[in-house]
Amino acid sequence: MEGLEIGKKKAIWRDERAIALLMAAMLTTMANATISPALPGLQRLFAEDPNAAILTRLLVPAPSLCVAFCAPFAGLAADRFGRRRLLLGGVMLFVVAGSCGLFLPDLRTIFVSRLVLGVAVALIMTAQTALIGDYFSGTARSALTGLQISARNFGGLLFISLAGWAALVSPRLPFAIYCLPIVVLPLMWKVIVDTARPSPKQAADMINGADGSPTWRLLFMALVFLQALTNMLFFIVPTQLPFFLDAYGENSAVMTGSSLALLMLTGGCFALLYPRVRRGVGYVGVFAFGYAAMASGFFLLTVSEAAAKVFAGAALIGAGYALVSPTFVALVLNLVPAERRGLAGGILTASVFIGQFCSPLLSTPAISGAGYQGLFRGTAVLLATMALTALAVGGVGHLAHRLHGRRGSRTHAALVSASDQFGGTASAAD
Structure with missing residues (x-):
């Protein structure tokens, strides 16, 4: 490859x-x-x-x-x-x-x-x-x-x-x-x-950045929150799909097993393509395409409970999630100083499981109020909004890069790297 x-x-x-x-x-x-x-x-x-x-x-x-x-x-x-x-x-x-x-x-x-x-x-x-x-x-x-x-x-x-x-x-x-x-x-x-x-002095320099700015921490916490939200939305599928299918009289055990198997298979295949996709559209583009695919998958679940549409929806959700997930790790490792990679990895790991744990706690009341169609439709709208936001962030970052040029801070370098790669160019951060 x-x-x-x-x-x-x-x-x-x-x-x-x-x-x-x-x-x-x-x-x-x-x-x-x-x-x-x-x-x-x-x-x-x-x-x-x-x-x-x-x-x-x-x-x-x-x-x-x-x-x-x-x-x-x-x-x-x-x-x-x-x-x-x-x-x-x-x-x-x-x-x-x-x-x-x-x-x-x-x-x-x-x-x-x-x-x-x-x-x-x-x-x-x-x-x-x-x-x-x-x-x-x-x-x-x-x-x-x-x-x-x-x-x-x-x-x-x-x-x-x-x-x-x-x-x-x-x-x-x-x-x-x-x-x-x-x-x-x-x-x-x-x-x-x-x-x-690194030595204590080198570690301090890496943590604070060349200009002493701590703002990389803010971007890191934003990525942590976004990963928790992404996992919370993704986990709606394994926690609620069996009950959705059962409510419509489908063979929930067979359909759920087949859907989740297809989701994992599709996700595994698309994750193999991640390096090429990332080089082609950049990190921001990966977010946009990944969230758009997940939004399309949830939208298909609102159209019909027929097997073909359920399978197609699960495949799209798995593909989108497989594209988005590696991006969090890649961005964090580019952003966080080497001396803090362990802590950053721990917090990033925790956010995955916090999102999974919160998913049924929030989605179950939503089903009581709006039904499965309402839950899937609302999730699709939220994911589509996230995709559009990624495109907007990429455009703003690219414009800022052109207006102000490169600066020395680690945070600015990470943002410029994202906007550069969104346009498909190579980056020093990589």
Whole structure:
């Protein structure tokens, strides 16, 4: 694929560090959804527990709550103690906590193990994001941020499929899938090393910027908020689509499974195209196209509940989300000083899971007031507005660049980079 080069000749998929980080990315999807096919069997297995119905349903989102809470602290630890310790420790904890369901005696202890699994995911995701920034730059970094979204989507398809077959044998057997990271742990141990850390004076200069301006923090927090909002809107699909289809008399289990599989497959394929799309239209253009595709997908859901339109809507939403998601990581790694990449990665990780957690809390009351059609229509309008706003920001940034020229601050450089790339030109930031 064009542009996936590291150094002079080495393709990114041949770089062992990139392979190790992509394997780590697959674990984040594996954390929550892998046991989903086993939930009915687990409820029957622990039927004597009076809270079995609610506890089994909490097993899937439980890790997300811990990730949202722990990720910023994991980021601080990554900046202080190094990324290698966090990544390797997180993978080992992931294997232990994830596989505990094979032998734990009741749902309460399994639920606690799922919370510990969330801590492991926070360590892995935070260290992984920081390491991408430490190891790669330019087109290689941009390519890897897209490839990690593909890894998550294709990994989700693989692990959920394996879990479905395993659950036919025993509701406990899907927990064995969490042992698979042992296979890649030796590679991570070999190739993941911490880069040289800057001196205190260099760190202070990077944090404050050449002109002492702290305004990069404002742009960073805006990106964090936008990512949380994006994930909140995207998560409407897996949380509300089954009930939407059921309300219209469709076979919700089959339709939902097929729709989500298509969403992940489409997302994985479009994430592979991310480097080319980003080079063609720039970061702002990616936001505009991504949000426009998601808006079109939600609009199709308002047109009809027919299978073809539901599948097409899910495919568009998956494609748009796969284009937008890598952009947050790429922009943040370009913007944030190296000394703060761990903390930035932790906060960015937390925003993903906060958005997912808030999604059903806000969308369910909206359904009560406006129905599914109202929810999907309102979401489509909001996403279309976000797409138009991205185009407007790109135009304003390009105009500001032409009027005022380049200045020295990190924040201004990031904004100019975005406006330059929106027009398809190369950027020093890359």
